[in-house]
Amino acid sequence: MRHEEVRALQLMRVEALLERARATNEFYRPRLRDVGAIRSLEEFAARVPTVEKADFVADQEADPPYGRRHAHALALREPLLVATTSGTTGQGVEIHAQTASELAGTEACYAYLYRWAGLERGDALFLGLPITMMAGGQLELAGAEAYGLTVFPGGSYDARRKVELMRRFEPSCVLANTSYLGRLAALLDGEAWPGLKSLISGGESAGRSWLRRLESLWGVPVHDRYGSSQAGTDHMLSCRTGRMLHNDDSHVLVEVVDPDTGRHVLDGEEGELVITNLYRLDTPLIRCRIGDRAVYREPAYCGCGIPFMGVETATIARADDMKKVKNVNVWPQAVDDVVFGFDFVSEYEVVLTTSDEGADVATVRVAPRRVLAAGDAGALAAALRDRVGITFQVEATGPGELTFEDTKSRRWRDLRAHVVAAATAS
Numbered sequence: 001m002r003h004e005e006v007r008a009l010q011l012m013r014v015e016a017l018l019e020r021a022r023a024t025n026e027f028y029r030p031r032l033r034d035v036g037a038i039r040s041l042e043e044f045a046a047r048v049p050t051v052e053k054a055d056f057v058a059d060q061e062a063d064p065p066y067g068r069r070h071a072h073a074l075a076l077r078e079p080l081l082v083a084t085t086s087g088t089t090g091q092g093v094e095i096h097a098q099t100a101s102e103l104a105g106t107e108a109c110y111a112y113l114y115r116w117a118g119l120e121r122g123d124a125l126f127l128g129l130p131i132t133m134m135a136g137g138q139l140e141l142a143g144a145e146a147y148g149l150t151v152f153p154g155g156s157y158d159a160r161r162k163v164e165l166m167r168r169f170e171p172s173c174v175l176a177n178t179s180y181l182g183r184l185a186a187l188l189d190g191e192a193w194p195g196l197k198s199l200i201s202g203g204e205s206a207g208r209s210w211l212r213r214l215e216s217l218w219g220v221p222v223h224d225r226y227g228s229s230q231a232g233t234d235h236m237l238s239c240r241t242g243r244m245l246h247n248d249d250s251h252v253l254v255e256v257v258d259p260d261t262g263r264h265v266l267d268g269e270e271g272e273l274v275i276t277n278l279y280r281l282d283t284p285l286i287r288c289r290i291g292d293r294a295v296y297r298e299p300a301y302c303g304c305g306i307p308f309m310g311v312e313t314a315t316i317a318r319a320d321d322m323k324k325v326k327n328v329n330v331w332p333q334a335v336d337d338v339v340f341g342f343d344f345v346s347e348y349e350v351v352l353t354t355s356d357e358g359a360d361v362a363t364v365r366v367a368p369r370r371v372l373a374a375g376d377a378g379a380l381a382a383a384l385r386d387r388v389g390i391t392f393q394v395e396a397t398g399p400g401e402l403t404f405e406d407t408k409s410r411r412w413r414d415l416r417a418h419v420v421a422a423a424t425a426s
């Protein structure tokens with residue numbers, strides 16, 4: 001399929017989606033009232049307003065617990081897959097449900113992703129995500145079962161038990177959050193098994209150096225995945241070249257827009273992700289601002305032949321992840337990329353504090369693989385200054401001090417006086 005044919009298919013699906021949302025969805029109906037007929041995806045982007053977390057939370061508060069956007073789906077009396085968000089942004093937890101018939105679309109989406117990760121029916125997947133009320137875990141499990149994988153749902157065990165299970169069952173693929181794959185590799189200590197084909201990372205941002213590090217630790221390709229509770233599926237995965245994450249354009253429409261102008265950015269430019277699910281007609285998601293940013297890439301950028309757009313590998317980050325340090329905008333991902341570029345680093349954390357004079361102090365605390373040589377700390381500080389633009393102190397931690405047993409890493413601790421004071425006041 002050529003990219004123009006993909007776009008034509010998307011337009012057809014968008015038209016059907018808008019028509020159904022107008023007819024059945026009380027949440028979207030007022031938002032679509034003045035939109036009129038849509039003749040192109042450009043018109044769709046220009047005329048249809050975006051929705052975001054605050055809209056979903058307000059909807060749920062007005063009509064608990066699901067909100068009016070789920071009223072039609074509930075009336076269908078179909079079984080639902082219900083997921084909540086984690087609420088890490090402190091703005092309340094969103095609920096996102098999908099009906100059993102919509103789940104078929106989600107499963108078709110996962111079929112693309114697992115195929116891109118080199119998996120075939122009958123392969124075994126070790127699922128390192130716990131099965132909870134969150135979307136992550138439930139969705140990957142549903143997708144894997146539908147695709148025909150044997151699933152080991154090991155996410156709720158501690159890391160040692162996970163490793164024990166992997167050694168026993170020798171899965172074809174391990175799927176876990178990106179930082180956690182490093183934790184598992186440390187416990188495996190270079191051991192792998194012949195049937196391992198690939199890893200699937202995701203769930204948090206990471207730099208290229210970290211992804212390359214994972215590939216060398218495990219000896220197999222790493223495919224980074226992207227999805228959201230709002231989309232109700234993972235829909236992007238990095239292909240065999242590793243250059244970009246391709247989006248499953250047949251199921252999900254991804255726009256990458258300049259947050260100031262609302263215009264779609266050009267190939268190689270960074271923007272905010274706006275997501276429309278093309279197959280969920282009972283519980284629609286139309287032009288949702290997810291709160292993530294990434295560098296947009298056209299299909300041709302990759303060269304692997306997949307005709308789907310996407311984003312450059314290792315450029316996805318939460319829009320609110322950016323830190324202002326010493327009056328400079330710092331993306332944690334850039335720091336991550338530099339730090340893991342040094343082989344002597346096994347793990348690290350960044351601690352932000354305030355000096356007696358009231359200035360920001362940024363310290364990188366490194367868990368080294370070996371005793372640091374004389375120039376190591378200086379070389380790391382210089383590389384950080386070059387790339388990030390501020391000076392970091394570099395310290396070594398004691399053995400076992402940084403483990404990140406948590407399923408998502410918490411590599412940044414902001415203990416600056418103004419941040420701590422604000423947290424206490426609220």
Ligand SMILES: [Zn+2]
Nearest residue numbers: 239302304306
């Ligand atoms: Zn590709």
